[in-house]
Amino acid sequence: MSVRCGTSGIASLFCLGLCAAFASGSSTLVARNLVYHVDPGQDVVITLKGYSMAGRALTVSIATLPSAGFIYQLSQVYSDYGYDPKKTPTAITTVPTLVTGSNYRVVFSRPFSNSPLDSKFAEFTYTVNDGVTTSAPGTITISQGPAVMSSQFYVDAEGWGIRNNNNFQPVYDPTSCGIMSYYIYGTEAVIQTQPTSTDDAQLWYFTAPSKFLGNQWATYGGTLTFTLSASEGDFSSSSNLNTPATTPLVILECATCNLNAGVRLAWPQTLSPAFTGPAQTFSIPLSETAGWVTDPKNTLLPWTPPSQCVLMEVLSKLSGVSILGDFTRRSETVALDAVVLSHGPGQPLACYGAF
Known part of the structure; x- marks a missing residue:
């Protein structure tokens, strides 16, 4: 996702908010830390959210794999039209791997398996690149309920x-x-x-x-x-x-x-x-x-x-x-x-x- 300032209305206010946020920090390229809930046996589409204050187009890569569960690229038909099947036949097994799905989306697949009652199910990281620099890794936390x-x-x-x-x-x-x-x-x-x-x-x-x-x-x-x-x-x-x-x-x-x-x-x-x-x-x-x-x-x-x-x-x-x-x-x-x-x-x- 690219963010460009100089627009009008709500988009302009949103941009100004982002500009102010980054003015106080040291980073102009961010891979956001996010939480997604995934039930056993469920496939969930996850949007990897990155921002560039320079307005450059971004690419997104999976940086580390989860210790439990699997990450898949979007299938072509789902990426283009939103029709099932959501995911490709094989999971991502190597990193870094460029995300190919539209809107920087991947699928997290959680198997039917036992897991701790008192903690998150899994985590993986990703980075965004604007053609010049690569962001610090953002963390995606996969929760198995409200409790972390x-x-x-x-x-x-x-x-x-x-x-x-x-x-x-x-x-x-x-x-x-x-x-x-x-x-x-x-x-x-x-x-x-x-x-x-x-x-x-x-x-x-x-x-x-x-x-x-x-x-x-x-x-x-x-x-x-x-x-x-x-x-x-x-x-x-x-x-x-x-x-x-x-x-x-x-x-x-x-x-x-x-x-x-x-x-x-x-x-x-x-x-x-x-x-x-x-x-x-x-x-x-x-x-x-x-x-x-x-x-x-x-x-x-x-x-x-x-x-x-x-x-x-x-x-x-x-x-x-x-x-x-x-x-x-x-x-x-x-x-x-x-x-x-x-x-x-x-x-x-x-x-x-x-x-």
């Missing part, structure tokens, strides 16, 4: 931990109670109160294992969902609770963001329904406009919303995901279940080359 990563705790604690609780770690409980079915829980081990507010001086959090960390770019525009339930603790009065306004429900951390200075994003507890003890499912949008705030690392400065590209960078380099367990000013036992990171539509165009 999840912990259902069917067998064990799956590497989840607890911080700020005197080194006490979560306990795995392979039982069911209402919507809680096979879960982990933590009990407050140390109670230290702040002299000014009587809130807990240290808040304990569940901490996600490594499979939730690293490059989770595909979750931008998606959600983080989880279920909490308390079996001990007094949630009956606000006077028993740590102040919600200063007690984030979720914390996302990136140690290498902002030129290795680090970025810490918090989801304020006040933006979600109040947790009162009974089992409750939370759904947190992974969008910069949803209510996330950035830790200024200075008590004199306000917490402010992150930009789109700051959130995108954090999700691409996650070093920590923490979920609150310490809701009360006294001892409580809180359980965690069904933690799911769901994907969005793909990386925003404005953020290519921004970090």
Whole structure:
């Protein structure tokens, strides 16, 4: 796809948006990162989306092959007229391979096979070339459902931990109670109160294992969902609770963001329904406009919303995901279940080359 500026109307506005996006970054040639859902036994036509701000015609090549499933060129009849069969008889087996289908389209074929319950099915990459340069690879993520990563705790604690609780770690409980079915829980081990507010001086959090960390770019525009339930603790009065306004429900951390200075994003507890003890499912949008705030690392400065590209960078380099367990000013036992990171539509165009 070529994009040329100097047009009118909606196309002109779109062009101006693209120009502004690339003016802030270092790249004028982009192969977009995208997510496609493919069910077992299904063939899905995938459009590989590239942009050139120089207005040159593009060619697209498959750069790497998926570890599961197969990529096919479009058949001539489907490429020209949209009639079945969609794909050629044989799959692409070597790379790089030039994409021959119209509108830079290929077919991803997913076999009937078992696959992990808690992760994406496969990934492959592609590049675009404008006759002068070749773009950095774009990633196509093939999802097998809304979840990019999840912990259902069917067998064990799956590497989840607890911080700020005197080194006490979560306990795995392979039982069911209402919507809680096979879960982990933590009990407050140390109670230290702040002299000014009587809130807990240290808040304990569940901490996600490594499979939730690293490059989770595909979750931008998606959600983080989880279920909490308390079996001990007094949630009956606000006077028993740590102040919600200063007690984030979720914390996302990136140690290498902002030129290795680090970025810490918090989801304020006040933006979600109040947790009162009974089992409750939370759904947190992974969008910069949803209510996330950035830790200024200075008590004199306000917490402010992150930009789109700051959130995108954090999700691409996650070093920590923490979920609150310490809701009360006294001892409580809180359980965690069904933690799911769901994907969005793909990386925003404005953020290519921004970090």
